[in-house]
Amino acid sequence: MKSPYVGELQPNQVVTGVFLVQSKDIRQKRTGEPYLSLVLGDRSGDIDAKMWDNVAEVLESFERDDFLRVRGLMQVYQNRPQFTIHKIIGRVEEKDVDFADYFPCAERKPEEMFDELRAVIAGVGNPHLRALLDAFLDDEKIAVAYRTAPAAKSVHHAFLGGLIEHVLSLCTLAKMTAPHYKDIDLDLLLAGVILHDIGKTQELTYDRSFGYSNEGQLLGHIVIALRMLDEKIAGVPGFPEKTRTLLAHMIVSHHGELEFGSPRVPLFPEALLLHHLDNMDSKMECMRAAIARDRLSTTSWTGYVPPLERPVLKKARYLEEEAPPAPAKPAPLAPPRTNNTPPSREDRPQPVSGSLFGDKLQEALRKS
Numbered sequence: 001m002k003s004p005y006v007g008e009l010q011p012n013q014v015v016t017g018v019f020l021v022q023s024k025d026i027r028q029k030r031t032g033e034p035y036l037s038l039v040l041g042d043r044s045g046d047i048d049a050k051m052w053d054n055v056a057e058v059l060e061s062f063e064r065d066d067f068l069r070v071r072g073l074m075q076v077y078q079n080r081p082q083f084t085i086h087k088i089i090g091r092v093e094e095k096d097v098d099f100a101d102y103f104p105c106a107e108r109k110p111e112e113m114f115d116e117l118r119a120v121i122a123g124v125g126n127p128h129l130r131a132l133l134d135a136f137l138d139d140e141k142i143a144v145a146y147r148t149a150p151a152a153k154s155v156h157h158a159f160l161g162g163l164i165e166h167v168l169s170l171c172t173l174a175k176m177t178a179p180h181y182k183d184i185d186l187d188l189l190l191a192g193v194i195l196h197d198i199g200k201t202q203e204l205t206y207d208r209s210f211g212y213s214n215e216g217q218l219l220g221h222i223v224i225a226l227r228m229l230d231e232k233i234a235g236v237p238g239f240p241e242k243t244r245t246l247l248a249h250m251i252v253s254h255h256g257e258l259e260f261g262s263p264r265v266p267l268f269p270e271a272l273l274l275h276h277l278d279n280m281d282s283k284m285e286c287m288r289a290a291i292a293r294d295r296l297s298t299t300s301w302t303g304y305v306p307p308l309e310r311p312v313l314k315k316a317r318y319l320e321e322e323a324p325p326a327p328a329k330p331a332p333l334a335p336p337r338t339n340n341t342p343p344s345r346e347d348r349p350q351p352v353s354g355s356l357f358g359d360k361l362q363e364a365l366r367k368s
Contacts (some may be wrong), residue, residue: 002101007044009074009083011296016071022046022209024064026055034059040068041082041209042102045293051085058088067092067102070180080303081296090238104208106161114162117146121194126187128239133194134345135232142228145201152200153210157285161174166281167193173277184269189244192250192274194239199225199251222263250274251305276281287312 004017019040027037029052036051036059049072051058062068069092072085104115116138116179136271137143151157151166170193178184199221205211214225233239249271255262256275264274286305290312294302300318301311 002042002098005101006040006042006047009047009081009296011074011076011081013074014071015074015083016069016089018067018069019095020209021062021064021066024062026059036085038085040070041104043104047081047083047272048327049083049085051088054095054273061088067094067097071193076296077295079299080294103208104159106159106165110164113141113161113168114147116168116195117164117171120168120190121158122192124187126191128236128243129191129235130189132232132239133191135235136195136198136228139232140365142198142201146198148206148334149201149204150206150210151197151282153204153212157282158210158289160206161361163197166285167197169281170277171276173281174273177273181273187278188246188250189270189273191247192254193277195225195229195247196251196254196274196278197221197225198228199223202228220261222252222255222261241355246270248330254278283308292368329337 004015004020009015015039019042022039022041025037026034029035030124034055036049036055038049038336039046039053040049041047049070051072069089071087071089072083075082075084083088114137121130121133121137121261124133137146147164148160149164150159150162152162157163157166171190174186174189174193178186202224203212203216203219203221205213205216229244229248229251233244249267253264253266253271256277257265257288265277286307290302290305290308291314294312294314295305297314299319300314302314304311327334
């Protein structure tokens with residue numbers, strides 16, 4: 001079993017381990033000398049890594065997507081974890097690693113999530129929409145990719161099984177919100193949910209580190225999804241053309257705004273609801289992931305999170321810092337006095353000194 005995982009690293013810990021090189025950049029110091037800026041990862045997460053010295057001799061010894069054995073020091077720099085590499089020991093062959101140790105994945109089993117999605121589709125009442133959705137998931141190539149692909153390269157649900165986890169979350173939200181609004185077609189909304197990101201099964205690559213296919217770079221998942229939609233509709237006899245147009249619009253408008261990559265803004269209720277549910281679910285996952293990645297920081301705030309355009313409050317740590325001190329235990333009560341209990345010396349009246357009467361009374365008490 002692999003050890004240590006990125007998620008187990010602690011500040012000031014010297015580590016020797018094998019990690020997947022998710023990115024590799026060669027940069028220059030102010031002196032003009034090169035240094036390496038890497039992202040190293042495994043199934044528990046990833047971490048920024050820097051190698052400052054003796055770089056020239058190892059520059060060509062490995063590439064992105066290689067498994068690399070390194071030795072270095074775990075640190076927290078500017079409130080963010082950073083791994084300083086002291087030595088690159090060398091590449092590790094694929095046959096010597098367990099791939100399951102190196103790729104982040106959903107907590108639920110993909111087959112379990114796929115069965116749940118098939119059950120959602122079986123509950124769709126519109127026969128044309130149900131037949132279309134079945135046509136997608138009956139295609140074994142699409143089915144394998146659907147239960148494996150991440151939902152994004154890095155922004156949200158960026159792990160194996162992330163796409164189907166995201167879609168199932170949206171199905172739950174759709175079923176919760178659709179009855180709240182008058183005249184929402186739940187079947188149409190669910191079809192839009194299941195198909196809005198179908199193009200990501202071909203846009204993204206995820207055999208090693210996450211990236212984009214050539215087609216993904218050239219066309220993007222929205223254009224790819226429209227092509228896939230037309231291919232599958234052609235195999236569903238009598239599919240209504242207007243329903244096809246509504247589905248296509250939901251796909252092209254689900255980003256919500258032109259500047260966010262949507263060719264059209266949502267123009268009917270189901271399309272608008274899809275956009276807002278999609279945006280909410282992705283943003284909530286961004287917040288969860290930002291807090292999880294920032295586990296080593298001792299402050300109540302993460303660093304700046306670019307997809308959210310803000311830092312994120314780590315609420316649990318904030319509440320721990322603000323918690324009031326525990327109340328002091330009350331002093332034990334004195335046992336109740338009875339008529340037969342003589343008063344203790346402390347219970348007797350204490351005379352005020354400084355008067356003749358008081359001095360005589362004090363002397364009499366001492367003799368008693």
